[in-house]
Amino acid sequence: MKTLSAGKLRGIRRMADAAGRFKMTAVDQRPPIIGPIAAAHGGAAPWAEVARFKTMLVAELQGQSTAMLLDPNFAYPMAAAETLDPRLGLIMTLEDSAFTETAEGRLSREIDGWSVDKIRRCGADAVKVLAWYRPDASKAVNDHQKAFALRVGEACQRHDIPYLFELLVYPLPGEKNQTTQYIEMADKRADLVLQSVAEFARPDYGIDIFKLESPVPARDCPGAGAEGAAGVQALFDEMGRLCKRPWVMLSAGAGMAEFRNVLSHAYAAGASGYLAGRAIWLEAFRAYPDFAAIRQGLAGRGVDYMKDINRLTDASAAPWQRNWGGVALADADENFRHAYPGTGREA
Numbered sequence: 001m002k003t004l005s006a007g008k009l010r011g012i013r014r015m016a017d018a019a020g021r022f023k024m025t026a027v028d029q030r031p032p033i034i035g036p037i038a039a040a041h042g043g044a045a046p047w048a049e050v051a052r053f054k055t056m057l058v059a060e061l062q063g064q065s066t067a068m069l070l071d072p073n074f075a076y077p078m079a080a081a082e083t084l085d086p087r088l089g090l091i092m093t094l095e096d097s098a099f100t101e102t103a104e105g106r107l108s109r110e111i112d113g114w115s116v117d118k119i120r121r122c123g124a125d126a127v128k129v130l131a132w133y134r135p136d137a138s139k140a141v142n143d144h145q146k147a148f149a150l151r152v153g154e155a156c157q158r159h160d161i162p163y164l165f166e167l168l169v170y171p172l173p174g175e176k177n178q179t180t181q182y183i184e185m186a187d188k189r190a191d192l193v194l195q196s197v198a199e200f201a202r203p204d205y206g207i208d209i210f211k212l213e214s215p216v217p218a219r220d221c222p223g224a225g226a227e228g229a230a231g232v233q234a235l236f237d238e239m240g241r242l243c244k245r246p247w248v249m250l251s252a253g254a255g256m257a258e259f260r261n262v263l264s265h266a267y268a269a270g271a272s273g274y275l276a277g278r279a280i281w282l283e284a285f286r287a288y289p290d291f292a293a294i295r296q297g298l299a300g301r302g303v304d305y306m307k308d309i310n311r312l313t314d315a316s317a318a319p320w321q322r323n324w325g326g327v328a329l330a331d332a333d334e335n336f337r338h339a340y341p342g343t344g345r346e347a
Helices: 006-015 031-040 047-064 075-079 116-121 139-159 190-200 230-243 256-268 278-285 291-316 320-324
Strands: 002-004 022-026 067-070 089-093 100-102 105-107 126-132 163-168 209-212 247-249 273-276 327-329
Touching (some): 002 006, 006 089, 006 327, 031 047, 031 278, 047 067, 047 075, 105 139, 116 139, 126 139, 190 209, 230 247, 230 256, 256 278, 273 291, 278 291
Parallel strands (some): 022 067, 022 273, 126 163, 163 209, 209 247
């Protein structure tokens, strides 16, 4: 049985459905959206165009979602006032998409002018952070990434808000299939994924929910129960064993059929849902700058796909409470108001 503070318990419950399963849509992507829009405009991407597309994603996909993941750069400022359904969970991203690429690995940082404090103040239910990580990167790089994760975890603890942590392995400089894009590593090694999960599953990071990639390339996932799937399933099972907390899957640009197969393996291993973006909306986005065609694609194929993976989630995903053997509110007795800590700023 896991005991959770009031803010973390409330935030996690708001992100899930009544049965404890996560069906969450990511609208926080920046390079995968800014890049194509910039190319279409022959230079920089107009802020209004990026924000318009993100607002359309919220409007068309939130009806199938239990929570939406927004960024403070484009999505939240445009969608929060009128478009975003206040009944849904709200997750806000903290990491800057412009990571620092060094000769020894990638360094993550917070968005300039943005913080856990501001995320809590604007009404969000959780903080999301993506950290690039390679266990075999230099000690200096990995120490930086660990310190980044710890710093955010401490802030989430201080502000009593759930910490949703995303991990992605990446190619080191000089390796084949070199790319800085937010896509799945083409020749990903399962041991690097699993070692990364094992590191950040340590309790001192304060992570409440993992957002994880497949331990093998999505193209190599045949689907749970398929012929020849036992080896792949064993890797997902090990990932689930290492998590020691609720976890969901990311899509990393995988195609619709590929991501569905990934989900089937993850659910068989105890995952509680998904937090995905491009697998849902990338096909429709290819029609840019034709916003009418984009909307039609989102409302048609995009929504149909979400309904399909939501049925799979309902049938196969584990309620998030099960990963902890059940949950309870800390200090749930007559002394709650005294035991529950404030921010230290009370009058």
